[in-house]
Amino acid sequence: MPDFRATIARGSVRLVDWTPWLATSGPLNTLLQERGRAGVAIADLDVIREDDEATELVVRFLAGDRPAARAALRRHARDAGYRRLWLPDQVLDLPAWRPGRASTRCSGCRATLTDGEPGFWAAVRSSGCFPTVCPLCGSDLPQWCQIPPPDDDPSPTPSSEEDPHCT
Numbered sequence: 001m002p003d004f005r006a007t008i009a010r011g012s013v014r015l016v017d018w019t020p021w022l023a024t025s026g027p028l029n030t031l032l033q034e035r036g037r038a039g040v041a042i043a044d045l046d047v048i049r050e051d052d053e054a055t056e057l058v059v060r061f062l063a064g065d066r067p068a069a070r071a072a073l074r075r076h077a078r079d080a081g082y083r084r085l086w087l088p089d090q091v092l093d094l095p096a097w098r099p100g101r102a103s104t105r106c107s108g109c110r111a112t113l114t115d116g117e118p119g120f121w122a123a124v125r126s127s128g129c130f131p132t133v134c135p136l137c138g139s140d141l142p143q144w145c146q147i148p149p150p151d152d153d154p155s156p157t158p159s160s161e162e163d164p165h166c167t
């Protein structure tokens with residue numbers, strides 16, 4: 001059984017705990033494929049753990065396997081502290097992870113949530129996912145993105161325009 005179902009739309013990654021009622025094939029497969037044609041990616045994610053820490057993320061696309069969706073998952077895996085990302089035909093070693101501050105915006109009350117405390121990161125590294133529920137309104141949260149530390153070079157890289165974003 002996978003750990004999470006991921007939905008990637010417009011560069012934003014949402015994760016929910018995997019449950020058996022989620023569609024994988026059968027009659028609902030038509031709707032899954034329709035989502036892919038609409039530019040939405042849906043994937044199941046398996047987490048490989050080492051000493052109770054989520055270290056590698058294995059992606060199986062159900063729909064919408066495109067470069068933008070892969071880039072969004074790569075960013076998510078990097079920000080959440082994974083060491084390696086397994087895509088269907090590609091294994092990516094991710095850059096060394098540095099815990100900083102991370103942020104997201106609630107899709108319900110629109111609050112911007114930011115955290116970077118050791119307890120926050122301990123929960124992320126253990127679960128393999130950022131908090132998914134807003135503590136203010138209970139709506140679901142897009143996966144958080146790390147905020148670059150101020151000492152990072154702010155100059156844009158050539159690929160920055162294609163970088164997924166947190167909204």
Ligand SMILES: [Zn+2]
Nearest residue numbers: 106109134137
């Ligand atoms: Zn909220």
